[in-house]
Amino acid sequence: MYKRQENSIIPYVPSGVNFKLSSVNSIDPGHKHTRSSLSGIDIAGMETAITKIPSVTRLASNFDKTSDATMATVTGFTRNLVSGSSYMFKAYLWMEAGAIGGIQLGIAGTALFSDLAWHLRVVGDDNLIKTETIAANLSSTFTNTGRTTYFAEIWGTIVCTTSGTLTLQFAQAVSNGTVSRVAARSFFESTLL
Numbered sequence: 001m002y003k004r005q006e007n008s009i010i011p012y013v014p015s016g017v018n019f020k021l022s023s024v025n026s027i028d029p030g031h032k033h034t035r036s037s038l039s040g041i042d043i044a045g046m047e048t049a050i051t052k053i054p055s056v057t058r059l060a061s062n063f064d065k066t067s068d069a070t071m072a073t074v075t076g077f078t079r080n081l082v083s084g085s086s087y088m089f090k091a092y093l094w095m096e097a098g099a100i101g102g103i104q105l106g107i108a109g110t111a112l113f114s115d116l117a118w119h120l121r122v123v124g125d126d127n128l129i130k131t132e133t134i135a136a137n138l139s140s141t142f143t144n145t146g147r148t149t150y151f152a153e154i155w156g157t158i159v160c161t162t163s164g165t166l167t168l169q170f171a172q173a174v175s176n177g178t179v180s181r182v183a184a185r186s187f188f189e190s191t192l193l
Contacts, residue, residue: 054191055079063182069175071104071141077168077188081111081160086193089118090155091168093186098178102145104171105152109138111164118156125149138166143173157193166190 057076065072081087089107097103107118116137122130124147131142144150158166168188172180 052192054189056187056189058187059182059184061184063170064179065101065170065172065181066179067172067175067177069104069172071106071108071169071171073108073167074170074182074186074188078109079166079188079190081109081158081164081166083160083163086157086159087166087190088155088157088193089166089188089190091152091186091188093150093152093154093168093170094183095150095152095170095181095186096183097145097148097150097172097180098176099146099148100174101176101178101180102143102147102173103150103180104141104143104173106141106169107135107138107154107156107166108169109164109166111138111158111160111166112162113138113158114161115159116156118154120152120154122150122152141169145173 059074059076061075063074077091079087079089093105095103095105103122105120105122117134118136119132119134120142121132122142122144124130124144126147130144130147130150133140133142154168170180170182
């Protein structure tokens with residue numbers, strides 16, 4: 001993305017990137033620039049900023065569970081974590097369920113970590129908080145029945161020591177013939193810190 005100003009092109013710079021044009025008077029759009037021809041521009045800083053762009057997945061269609069209380073990863077809600085890196089993650093989930101089947105959700109994965117903390121808040125269609133809890137592992141789950149609509153917020157951080165996955169999982173709390181679902185407007189986001 002470029003802005004024109006007084007016959008010169010000024011590149012868009014993400015916040016936090018050290019971008020100096022001290023030794024570059026103008027950038028010729030017809031010339032193929034290389035790292036060496038762009039002296040004065042902190043290319044490494046720009047590359048770092050680009051890798052820290054959040055990875056956001058919006059659920060394309062409803063994720064349904066019927067007569068199934070076995071946790072499963074919500075389609076598209078998996079992140080590959082790299083050893084030696086730290087991440088922030090969050091999810092906003094709109095869920096529907098039969099009053100008997102209810103909901104069950106949690107964070108799981110195969111990545112090993114030295115530090116993990118995540119917070120979960122679930123509100124029911126009665127506008128009351130069903131849970132507000134903090135977890136420090138990849139095996140905690142939350143279950144609730146008795147409501148037909150839920151909204152959940154999850155956010156947390158993880159320091160990965162062995163590469164693997166981080167997933168958001170969902171199931172019915174009690175196996176029941178009425179569908180329990182994560183609605184298509186839900187999303188999962190992760191950012192390299």
